[in-house]
Amino acid sequence: MKIGVLAQSGGKECAELVSSIEKISGFACPVFDISDSAGATVQLDQAGVVWNGFQLDEFDKLVILGFDCQDPLIPRAAVSADWSIWQIDYVVDQQYYSFISSVLRDLERRGVRMVNTWDSLKYNFSKALLLSRLQESGFLLPQWLCSNEMSVVEKFCADEKQVVWRPNSGRAAWQLFLDKQRLYCVDPSKAPVLVASHPGLQLQRAFVCGREVLLALHCSSPYAADFEYMEQVWCCESNVVAAELVAAVASTGATWAQVLYTEIDGRPCIYDIDLDPKYGWLPIEFRNYLNHRLAEQLLEIPVTTAAPLGNTARAERDSLFVRRMLVTLHELEANKYATS
Secondary structure: OOEEEEEOOOOHHHHHHHHHHHHHHOOOOOEEEOOOOOOOOEEEEOOEEEEOOEEHHHOOEEEEEOOOOOOOOOOOOOOOOOOOOOOOHHHHHHHHHHHHHHHHHHHHHOOOEEEOOHHHHHHHOEHHHHHHHHHHOOOOOOOEEEEOOHHHHHHHHHHOOOEEEEEOEOOOOOEEOOHHHHHHHOOOOOOOEEEEEOOOOOOEEEEEEOOEEEEEEEEEOOEEOOOEEOOEEEEOOOOOOHHHHHHHHHHOOOOEEEEEEEEEOOEEEEEEEEOOOOOOOOOHHHHHHHHHHHHHHHOOOOOOOOOOOOOOOOEEOOOOOOHHHHHHHHHHHHHHOOOO
16 A cells, blocks of 8 residues: 655654554655645646655555644735735745645545545634534534623533633643633634533543544643652543544544543543644653554554553653752752741
8 A cells, every 4th residue: 555644844743653654564655745844846737746756646545744724714915916926925825725725635536545634624623613513413512612702601601510611723722711711711802712511520532543443541630749740641441432432533524533532421522523633742652552553554454463552550741851850949949038
């Protein structure tokens, strides 16, 4: 199988996944940088799509990494402006972005299997659209609302024991919705925000590709005991909810995604589906396992050769800081003000 990767400037996740694909398949997996600074030579016509000399439409499968769907685009500043001469930066950026969008959709039209498709990537742009789609399809969701009207949001919060929020567009984490956030974020002059009920149960993450849940994880919040711990992850059982998680991803038209959910009465209550998962933050043993399983799925290998993680102990999210240095600095600062 001929597989390539279309990526925005590559990065650690891209390099590790490509390495896994090449190790398992024994063949090269070329990476095409689709960022506007890459300086690629591109040709798109009725004969095909050529990128830096490679015929992209001859690939069996292309994996898209790091391409943010932004549809609709920001409208141009002046309706009468001539785009051929009005070369301010944002017009140039939009022209390039529009071209890349055309390339991705044209490759789909020519029969190349895209992971993920253009139509599925749009759900990363508007989360209200995603939640509406999942609700229409019969999946279990929390009570949710997208609004910038204070009275409406206040009534929603009054009816729920605990509320979380996030921006409607783009990548973001669900956070507790406290008075400070409500007073700052909810205003008719600002974009509507998403708020949702939260039952107080732990959120779980499932990485899904094709018809399988590759990895399901519990994630704890950072906390302090004898010293400070970063976010920790460990494996969780997903057999009960796996079929519904796979179906939820399939309903978006995607092949590969991360689902954020909590389990209620044997069903996943879905808060988000990320159609371009970022997992470089995972501890190395989890990341290596996920890359191996994902590469196998992309290569359509039916039986995994990855060593099972099992019920491994909690692993902490990597940090750039050496904890003892921070503790020592804290002690020094505290002692400066101690009375003699």
